[in-house]
Amino acid sequence: MKLNYLFPHGYKKIGLMILIPSMIVGLIVVIYELEPEVFDLNVPAIFVNDFFGDNEFMGMTNNNILNEICGVLLIISLILVAFSKEKQEDELINKIRLDSLVWATYLNYGILLFAMIFVYEISFLWVMIFNMFTILLFFIIRFNWQVMKLNKELSYEE
Amino acid sequence: MKNSIKVERAKKNITQAELAKMAKVSRQTINAMELGKYVPSTVLALRLASIFEVEVKDIFILEDNDWE
Numbered sequence: 001m002k003l004n005y006l007f008p009h010g011y012k013k014i015g016l017m018i019l020i021p022s023m024i025v026g027l028i029v030v031i032y033e034l035e036p037e038v039f040d041l042n043v044p045a046i047f048v049n050d051f052f053g054d055n056e057f058m059g060m061t062n063n064n065i066l067n068e069i070c071g072v073l074l075i076i077s078l079i080l081v082a083f084s085k086e087k088q089e090d091e092l093i094n095k096i097r098l099d100s101l102v103w104a105t106y107l108n109y110g111i112l113l114f115a116m117i118f119v120y121e122i123s124f125l126w127v128m129i130f131n132m133f134t135i136l137l138f139f140i141i142r143f144n145w146q147v148m149k150l151n152k153e154l155s156y157e158e
Numbered sequence: 159m160k161n162s163i164k165v166e167r168a169k170k171n172i173t174q175a176e177l178a179k180m181a182k183v184s185r186q187t188i189n190a191m192e193l194g195k196y197v198p199s200t201v202l203a204l205r206l207a208s209i210f211e212v213e214v215k216d217i218f219i220l221e222d223n224d225w226e
Contacts, residue, residue: 090183091199092190150186153193 004094007084015080018073026070030129035064071132078136086147096146104139160219164192166210181205 028034043063048056086093108131115127167177174192178185181202190196198206207214 088184090187091202092184092187092196095196150190153195154186154189 004085004089005083006089007080009085009087009089011080012084015077015084019077019081022070022073022077026067026074029067029070034066036066039064039066039069041065074133075136078133078140082136082140082143092150093147096150097143100139100143100146103142104135107138108135159197159221159224160194161191162217162219163188163206166206166212166217170210177206177209180209 040062041064042060043065044059045061045063046058048059048061111134112127112131115124115131119127163177167174172180174185174188178188181188182205183202187196187198187202191198203214203218206217210217
């Protein structure tokens with residue numbers, strides 16, 4: 001019953017400190033298609049697909065790793081913010097956490113379903129890029145909003 | 159489901175915050191239960207009964223719509 005797969009409360013702040021800059025940088029990188037040469041590296045890859053050559057299994061490829069760095073930082077920080085314990089992680093918070101996760105999953109896949117039917121080609125690729133992160137983002141927004149609502153309801157005792 | 163947490167609390171003369179500390183939950187949880195917005199787990203119900211020194215059924219009362 002004590003096991004709940006959550007990080008200690010303090011990790012939420014660390015997550016937020018990484019999340020905000022990596023989200024800003026990530027958006028700039030993806031919108032302006034930034035690929036500074038410093039980040040051009042030869043990296044190991046499981047699948048190497050050449051435009052004109054053969055596909056190779058396990059090899060090296062040249063890649064600009066800036067967007068990978070942003071993606072990794074974003075996912076790690078989103079997970080830290082989403083799944084760190086609250087100051088007092090009791091059963092009501094647990095219930096709100098579960099409800100919010102279900103809600104975020106429905107919303108995320110609802111949007112994806114809609115986009116799958118009505119959005120095509122490069123535009124759909126954009127949807128896929130954002131969809132990698134939105135489920136956690138929706139969860140964080142909904143969960144914290146519900147907790148805030150709960151705090152507001154705290155009636156002052158007579 | 160109805161509950162008489164507020165009444166029991168008044169009898170014992172303890173605040174929401176004090177009860178929360180004793181039951182090892184947040185004040186928000188105590189408040190949500192008093193407002194009838196949250197039904198506690200069996201463990202928490204038993205903790206509250208133990209704190210108030212009464213039976214669980216003395217605090218929590220089933221209503222007709224709990225059978226629906």
